[in-house]
Amino acid sequence: MLSRPLHLLAGCFLAGLGLHASGGTGAYRLDWPHPGEVLTYRACGCADACWVAEVRHRRTQALQARLRCDCETLFYEQPSAPARTGTLGSCEPIHRNGRKPEAIRERLEQFLHPGAGGPPGATRP
Structure with missing residues (x-):
């Protein structure tokens, strides 16, 4: 029988394997023409249908906005304007x-x- 610390160690190891196998990529930059801001993208699974795109302040890395897809539904978050946060x-x-x-x-x-x-002619939200 394994002792409690070994159970915890084994659990952490297996959880790490699961996270590694769950898919996804590292973040990379997308074109963003606005000085002082950076747009990054990372996939999280579903054959690239699960993803997160974030606009951050270049110097402080403060989140300006986040657009994400959970494989089906599009979500938007803007910390400076919580009323605009929700599903799209x-x-x-x-x-x-x-x-x-x-x-x-x-x-x-x-x-x-x-x-x-x-x-x-693009529609505005």
């Missing part, structure tokens, strides 16, 4: 047409920099 419907508009990085950038610009980006 399906992730499908972001995933289709092979333009995911551009679609993510355009959607975040609609919230953070209205009038500064997005295709002509």
Whole structure:
């Protein structure tokens, strides 16, 4: 019979294996034309249908906005404007047409920099 510390050690080891096998990638930058801000993207599974995109202040790394997909539903978070936080419907508009990085950038610009980006005729949130 294993002692309690060995049970804990074994549990931590197995949990680490599970996290490693759960998918996902390291974060990398996407094009973001706004000085002083950085847009990063990381996948978390579902064949790249689960992901998180964040805009952060370049110097302080403070979160400006987060757009994420849990494989089906799109969520938005803006710490400076909690009333704008919530669900945005399906992730499908972001995933289709092979333009995911551009679609993510355009959607975040609609919230953070209205009038500064997005295709002509894009609808505003």
